[in-house]
Amino acid sequence: MEKGMATYKKILVAVDLSPEARSVLARACEIRAHYRAVLYLIHVVEPIVLGGDYELVPVMPVEIEETLLQRAKGYLGALAGEMNVADAPQVVEVGSVKHEILRFAEEQGCDLIVIGAHGRHGVATLLGSTANAVLHGTKCDVLCVRLGE
Ligand code: AMP
Numbered sequence: 434m435e436k437g438m439a440t441y442k443k444i445l446v447a448v449d450l451s452p453e454a455r456s457v458l459a460r461a462c463e464i465r466a467h468y469r470a471v472l473y474l475i476h477v478v479e480p481i482v483l484g485g486d487y488e489l490v491p492v493m494p495v496e497i498e499e500t501l502l503q504r505a506k507g508y509l510g511a512l513a514g515e516m517n518v519a520d521a522p523q524v525v526e527v528g529s530v531k532h533e534i535l536r537f538a539e540e541q542g543c544d545l546i547v548i549g550a551h552g553r554h555g556v557a558t559l560l561g562s563t564a565n566a567v568l569h570g571t572k573c574d575v576l577c578v579r580l581g582e
Pocket residue numbers: 447448449450453454457475476477478479530547548549550551560561562563564
């Protein structure tokens with residue numbers, strides 16, 4: 434490897450439940466193999482938000498949360514197996530997607546976040562809200578995998 438080139442040791446890939454998650458994970462797997470890095474898979478379950486007159490209240494009945502967590506864990510495990518990275522640590526968090534991705538990356542000292550980015554119209558939404566928020570909220574490198582329109 435050339436002197437001065439980035440060497441990634443801990444990569445975090447953000448996986449949603451869409452079919453496009455495979456493309457994002459596939460790219461992260463390539464980078465993991467290239468750098469022989471540790472790859473963490475994260476999926477965030479967002480609480481249902483009820484809007485009152487004055488504030489938004491996150492609510493998640495325990496049974497629903499448990500069902501969603503189990504479903505997400507099963508999905509991540511199956512996806513990781515399918516992509517031959519079943520040994521990669523899989524993390525499911527509850528909260529705001531961008532906040533949990535940033536928090537986990539910071540806590541684990543990740544040096545690269547791989548995330549999907551939709552090509553929506555207009556510069557402001559070019560990256561999509563999640564990718565945009567992550568890109569601007571971290572000091573580590575971010576790879577935005579371009580997804581379909
Ligand atoms: P979005 O622009 O919000 O449709 O999502 C863009 C990317 O953000 C996805 O391709 C994922 O990499 C990531 N992402 C979105 N939702 C989640 C989620 N619930 N958990 C983990 N990553 C997510």
